Amino acid sequence: MNVSGQLVLDTYGRSSGFAIDPIEKKPLNHFLPGSRILSFGTAGCNLGCKFCQNWTISTSRHFDSLASVASPSDIAEAALAHGCTAVAFTYNDPVIFAEYAIDTAAACRERGIRPVAVTAGYVCDPPREEFFAAMDATNIDLKGFTDDFYRKITGGRLATVLETLEHVAATSCHLEITTLVIEGHNDSDTEFATMSRWIVEHLGPDIPHHFSAFHPDHRMRDVPPTSPATLSRARQIAMDGGERFVYTGNVYDPRGQSTFCPACDHLVIERNRYRLGRIDLSIAPDGSGSCAACSTPIPGVFA
Ligand code: SF4
Structure with missing residues (x-):
């Protein structure tokens, strides 16, 4: 909201919904596995992904989708009361409600609850540094590995996301990456191999990387769901490229979703x-x- 020439965060203290999930659903596979996480979001987004699976809230510009009033301490107390070890800022992108997320993260840390951001990482400095300093863990989307894909499908730019990944990897915030694979758009062998090489060279081989299946939604309802074979191909190329913990998601694939020792x-x-x-x-x-x-x-x- 623009008030007298100043931008005001009008979603502060207003949530579009809450849920308690297994932490694996964020997805996070190497951060407190088996624990429960309280998830919430607000409304709106700074990207406009044509495949958005939360488009009813990410495209909302009004209070009408903000059902619950919840202060930062209310949320932290709710997480404690429900036996959650963490709180996730998710559904829409938390960088657009950074003030609310940062205050809630502080309230969580005061109570021993771990703050987690699920984000596209489309944020620049200095807010990037302040936002991730407030988080104990994050899953950042790497939605593709061409600027063309980012510009045409998400409305963003690849370079900004890569800068965010490098920034977070250099901090103590636990980092995992998710790539939503959309056949015909970001699933070439070359793109997977280039992405993998960049991750290993810039972030190291140990960042868990999730390749998730797309299902038709929002403005990409004419694109078929991602096949398990495509996800397995992505996983294999990433592991051949040197990534040591690579997972498939949104499909039946117990081996591709389990963690194996990279040595034995x-x-x-x-x-x-x-x-x-x-x-x-x-x-x-x-x-x-x-x-x-x-x-x-x-x-x-x-x-
Ligand atoms: S960044 Fe996430 S919430 Fe925002 S439009 Fe893209 S997929 Fe939807």
Whole structure:
């Protein structure tokens, strides 16, 4: 809202909805696996993705989609009351309600609740630095690896997102990446290989990377859903490129969703979509993890 020439965040303290999810649904596979997370968002977005699966709230410009009034401390207390270890700022992009998210993150940290941002990372400095300093973990979309895709399909630019990824990777905020794969738009072998090379060179081989299936929605209802074979191809190319923890999402693929030790291939965390199976991970008092079979470190935050 523009008031007397100044921009005012008119969604502060107003949510478009709450849900309690498994943390794997954000998706986060290496941050407190098996825990519950309280998710909420507001309305609007700074991108206009043609495939947006939350378009009813991301395209909203008005209070009419903001049902709940919730202060930062209300949200932190609700997370505690419902046995959640974390709060996620999600559904629409939290960088557009940064003041509300940062205040809520502080209220969460005061109570031992971990703040998590699920974002497209389309934000510049200095707000980028302030926003991620408030977060303990984040999942950032890397929606494709060509500027053409970003401009035509999302309305944003690739370079800004890459700058955000490099910034967060250099901080203590736990980072995972999600790529929504849309056949015919961002699924060429070359694009996957180029993306993987950049991730390994600029962020390192240990950032968990999720390749998720698209389903037809919003302004891309004429594009078919992503096949499991395409996601498996993306995963294989990324692993061949040197990424060590690569996952598929939104499809049935227990092997592609489980965590294996990169040294001895031991199954350390078994998953089927958002459900956990066997966990064979040694966890140190500081929350670091290692393979129970060969002691190779498994990056992440565990409890
Ligand atoms: S950044 Fe996310 S919420 Fe915003 S338009 Fe794109 S997909 Fe939708």
